[in-house]
Amino acid sequence: MPNPLPENLSTLKRMVADTPTRPPLGDVAHIGHAQLFTPTPAATVAFFTDFLGLTVSGQDGESTYLRTWDDYEHHSVVVTERATPGIGRTALRCSSPEALERRIEAVEASGVHGEWTNDEPGIGPLWVTQDPDGHEFALYHETEYWEAPSDELRPGLKNQPQAKPGHGVAVRRLDHINYLARDVETTTGYVIDALGARPTEQIRLDDGHIGARWSTFTQKSYDLVYTEDWTGSTGRLHHLAFATDTREDILRAADLALDTGVFIETGPHKHAIQQTFFLYVYEPGGNRIELCNPLTRLILAPDWPLITWTEAERAKGQAWGLKTISSFHTHGTPRFDEPPGL
Ligand code: FE
Numbered sequence: 001m002p003n004p005l006p007e008n009l010s011t012l013k014r015m016v017a018d019t020p021t022r023p024p025l026g027d028v029a030h031i032g033h034a035q036l037f038t039p040t041p042a043a044t045v046a047f048f049t050d051f052l053g054l055t056v057s058g059q060d061g062e063s064t065y066l067r068t069w070d071d072y073e074h075h076s077v078v079v080t081e082r083a084t085p086g087i088g089r090t091a092l093r094c095s096s097p098e099a100l101e102r103r104i105e106a107v108e109a110s111g112v113h114g115e116w117t118n119d120e121p122g123i124g125p126l127w128v129t130q131d132p133d134g135h136e137f138a139l140y141h142e143t144e145y146w147e148a149p150s151d152e153l154r155p156g157l158k159n160q161p162q163a164k165p166g167h168g169v170a171v172r173r174l175d176h177i178n179y180l181a182r183d184v185e186t187t188t189g190y191v192i193d194a195l196g197a198r199p200t201e202q203i204r205l206d207d208g209h210i211g212a213r214w215s216t217f218t219q220k221s222y223d224l225v226y227t228e229d230w231t232g233s234t235g236r237l238h239h240l241a242f243a244t245d246t247r248e249d250i251l252r253a254a255d256l257a258l259d260t261g262v263f264i265e266t267g268p269h270k271h272a273i274q275q276t277f278f279l280y281v282y283e284p285g286g287n288r289i290e291l292c293n294p295l296t297r298l299i300l301a302p303d304w305p306l307i308t309w310t311e312a313e314r315a316k317g318q319a320w321g322l323k324t325i326s327s328f329h330t331h332g333t334p335r336f337d338e339p340p341g342l
């Protein structure tokens with residue numbers, strides 16, 4: 001495990017307020033994959049394969065490796081058995097060996113430490129560390145391009161890694177991760193300064209502190225989101241999100257959820273923040289999963305002004321007037337009344 005976090009992370013705090021932002025540094029190329037803990041691994045894996053349409057690409061002890069059809073790497077998600085649900089490792093692929101070294105130096109300069117491991121199939125050495133809220137992160141560059149092992153999985157075109165599944169929602173990719181954090185400003189300061197992300201939108205509450213912030217490593221409008229954890233605990237997950245090709249896919253997903261007994265929390269509807277079309281469901285282990293469609297929205301402006309939403313604007317609800325469901329503010333994993341994971 002990485003070394004304990006330093007006590008004083010105040011140097012990571014920064015006031016990012018309605019000012020032009022720089023583009024992402026580019027050292028972190030994109031989200032590689034994320035690990036999800038679940039107390040019901042068989043049911044959770046079935047949710048990912050049968051409902052979402054992912055493919056199992058590996059199995060190792062308590063972990064199952066799964067991939068979306070448009071992922072070029074070995075896996076998009078790792079499902080690991082634990083006593084309680086939650087988020088495990090988030091792996092970020094760096095753009096070159098030099099970029100990886102630069103980010104390690106920047107993370108260490110911020111006072112956060114890490115260590116090398118080599119424990120994932122299809123992925124080279126990973127430098128495992130954590131954010132200031134205690135979520136596990138890993139940085140890596142080496143990876144193997146995945147090759148379909150059977151005719152059934154082989155695509156018709158050479159510029160696509162895998163055939164589109166003929167069942168389930170058939171999500172294209174792991175799109176973003178929304179964490180809960182005790183101190184959003186400090187934690188996103190780390191993501192911006194040490195990892196090189198760009199903040200694109202945020203919520204500032206009436207007392208002046210930041211309640212949530214969206215950041216990106218790419219020209220997608222967001223990759224990592226941090227929302228304040230009302231329980232004051234650390235290291236928790238709000239949701240993991242998968243992208244569909246169309247808004248219609250989200251409506252079809254809602255019908256599939258009805259037919260197959262998947263719990264719908266809220267949606268389909270459109271977010272005001274980031275304008276994403278969404279559906280939120282719970283997988284059987286209790287983790288919240290979002291199906292999202294951002295249409296073709298990209299952040300191309302080199303001097304994009306960070307968008308700040310006020311508490312009054314948030315109170316209006318979602319884009320077309322849907323009030324934000326109360327569980328959206330209270331449910332995270334692990335649940336606050338549960339003991340920490342194994
Ligand atoms: Fe989301």
